[in-house]
Amino acid sequence: MSKYLAVQLAPHGININCISPGGIYKKKSSQDKKFIKNYSKNVPIGRMANIDDLYSSFLFFSSEHSSYVTGQNLIIDGGMSL
Numbered sequence: 777m778s779k780y781l782a783v784q785l786a787p788h789g790i791n792i793n794c795i796s797p798g799g800i801y802k803k804k805s806s807q808d809k810k811f812i813k814n815y816s817k818n819v820p821i822g823r824m825a826n827i828d829d830l831y832s833s834f835l836f837f838s839s840e841h842s843s844y845v846t847g848q849n850l851i852i853d854g855g856m857s858l
Contacts, residue, residue, distance in 0.1 A: 778792050778793065778794040778847060778848075778849060779847045782846040782847030783847065786846055791837075791842065791843070791845060791846040792846055792847060793837050793842070793845060793846060793847070793848045793849070793850065794848075794849050794850070795830065795833050795834070795837070795849075795850050795852060796849055796850070796851045796852070796853070797825055797829075797830055797852045797853065798819065798824070798825055798851075798852065798853025798854055798856045798857075799815050799819075799824045799825065799853075799856075800824060800825045800826065800827065800830075801823070801824035801825065801826055802826075802827075812824060818856065819853070819854040819855060819856045820854060820855030820856070820858065821854035821855055822854075823854065824854075825852065825853070825854060829852060830852055833850050833852060837850075
């Protein structure tokens with residue numbers, strides 16, 4: 777959908793991009809500890825993401841530094857999709 781919207785809205789000066797995060801660890805949640813341990817074992821970086829790992833991508837896509845970037849999907853998953 778992001779690629780379609782990027783093509784349709786580019787003539788109007790609107791850039792469309794998306795971010796696909798992997799598993800996100802939240803300190804104050806009911807996430808099962810066994811799930812977190814097993815998930816983290818399968819991630820090359822060895823851990824789940826925390827929300828801070830995503831901020832720089834949000835800032836990049838919302839800044840002028842990405843003015844020539846559209847239709848992209850930034851995968852932030854610690855290498856899980858490799």
